[in-house]
Amino acid sequence: MNEETRAPLVATDQRTQRPVRADHLLIAEMVAPSSRVLDVGCGDGALLELLISQKDVDGRGVEISRDNVNACVARGLSVIQGDADQDLSGYPDKAFDYAILSLTIQATRQPKVVLENLLRIGHRAIVSFPNFGHWKIRAALLFTGRMPRTPNLPETWFDSQDSHLCTIKDFSDLVALLNAEVQDAVAFNSRGQRLAIKNSLSLQNLLGEKAVFLLSPREKS
Amino acid sequence: MAASGTSIDPSLRHATAADAALRQVSEPDSLVIRFPASEPLRLDSGRDIAPLTIAYKTYGELNACKSNAILICHALTGDQHVASKHPVTGKGGWWETLVGPGKPVDTNRFYVICANILGGCMGSTGPASLNPATGRPYGVEFPVITVGDMVNAQARLLDHLGIEQLFSVIGGSMGGMQVLQWCARYKDRVFTAMPIATAPWHTAQNIAFHEVGRQAVMADPDWQGGAYYGTEARPSRGLAVARMAAHITYLSEKALQDKFGRGLQNRDAHSFSFDADFKIESYLRHQGSTFVDRFDANSYLYITRAMDYFDLEAEYGKLANAFTGTKTQFCVVSFTSDWLYPTRDNKEIVKALNGVAANVSFVEIESDKGHDAFLLDEAIFFDTVRGFLNAAAKKRGIA
Secondary structure (H helix, E strand, O other), X not given: OOHHHOOOEEEEOOOOOOEEEHHHHHHHHHOOOOOEEXXXXXXXXXXXXXXXXXXXXXXXXXXXXXXXXXXXXHOOXXXXXXXXXXXXXXOOOOOEEEEXXXXXXXXXXXXXXXXXXXXXXXXXXXXXXXXXXXXXXXHHHHHHOOXXXXXXXXXXXXXXXXXXXXXXXXXXXXXXXXXXXXXXXXXXXXXXXXXXXXXXXXXXXXXXXXXEEXXXXXXXX | OOOOOOOOOOOOOOHHHHXXXXXXXXXXXXXXXXXXXXXXXXXXXOOEEOOEEEEEEEEOOXXXXXOOEEEEEOOOOOOOOOOOOOOOOOOOOOOOOOEEOOOOEEOOOOEEEEEOOXXXXXXXXXXXXXXXXXXXXXXXXXXXXXXXXXXXXXXXXXXXXXXXXXXXXXXXXXXXXXXXHHHHHOHHHEEEEEEEOOOOEOOHHHHHHHHHHHHHHHHOHHHXXXXXXXXXXXXXXXXXXXXXXXXXXXXXXXXHHHHOOOOEOXXXXXXXXXXXOEHHHHHHHHHHHXXXXXXXXXXXXXXXXXXXXXXXXXXXXXXXXXXOOOOOEEEEEXXXXXXXXXXXXXXXXXXXXXXXXXXXXXXXXXXXXXXXXXXXXXXXXXXXXXXXXXXXXXXXXXX
């Protein structure tokens, strides 16, 4: 899975003068300063570094790729080699202010269990994912009769790690099933611009290539 | 059958080397701190040990604010000569690939301390040291020690050196157990910690292999109930067998097969005898016989016992409890082909640290070299150590 091709670089981190992914910037906006953050599927640590430099967070990561983990540790980040399906159960409840899953949920074996764990570990969960309901994908399937391949989802069906692709509506259903609360939901277009259609789930689902959800578990009554 | 070539009895050719090794017990080629009889060390068993001697080496310079000290904890058969020539074997330091000027543990930057463990035979108090009660070497009169006792002795040394907090504690195998014990017992004294290729407890299999080794030593008539010091004989054959068995556990099946396969040693055909026909036999015999040149059999018994007793979970009720409230930054490292202290065991440490929301990194290094990989030239491992220490040094303000 090549995340770089999925999220165009659209901005520059003012402090480090490095290019930043649009969804990372949005996540950084959602995170309160000096909070404790767990980034599940943290890749090369770009988001963690952004959060540390911009929001002074106490950040931890989980990453499946050995090379990425090494790169992260060598950059001074606290990252554990592991995967979202297996290694979240060991974390205590509410260990973090935010548990983040960035463009990873579609590649997990059990997205529901993973999301449950995120909502358990974090006071809030932030989840971004590629939207399979985007009109280009719908059109590609309709007109070609084959699994859609887009710049956002470039792999063939047999190479792809993405075993659990979903649409924004599907994800919303899972959030409802887990009795979590959507605090914010933002969809992006292919250029990484935010869509100003916050109120219509159907339109977001049609026009958004990616989505970021800020969730909180509902307190049990 | 002819004795030459079939035996692993090294007693004849190694008398001189054994003398040299014995000299290290009382007059080690390293720094020494002696705590008098009036300052005994209280052991986990409840017994006291006094006087207490700790032999240690240092590398690099301690900075003015004493913030750049790194303690290296050695493994079962290691010693304080981590990055300099071994006084008995003449070989280079056992971790000089990792520790030295410009190395991942950079002695141009850090002040590195490595002490011979309590129970060892390279100058720190151990079973070959004089028992003040009898005037003879302790032998089996030496009290049974624990990994915790080793760490308490090291803490004494640091007190003596005036080092309040270590920048890092680093160790592999039993060294990693000491690292974990440090972090559990002296939470405020450890800024960062690297437990490497280790485990939070000894498993049944770990204990089993050690028991084979101990029985081999004790079955050697030259062991003489542990009172062989000052006699003509030493349990060299038993200790060599113990080392041979243990050495197999340090290597992976693949490493053994790749290096030796069914290759024959200096011959074209089987000799139809119990000679060392196979390369692997010759290699193990060599490992066994060179080991007894430099190591005391009773030390081997005591140290393996300490490892078998090691169980942080039992000590703290729950493994995570050992680390409650820790502010130490951890980097746990395992190796894929290590079946002695496999990734699974190392991950138990990570899980416990996560359970108390500790600051922990975990890297599993791809290697086919087995447990010994931590001592060998593994570039990615070096990158991890260097990166972790550099980033932490920046945080700690070490130039």
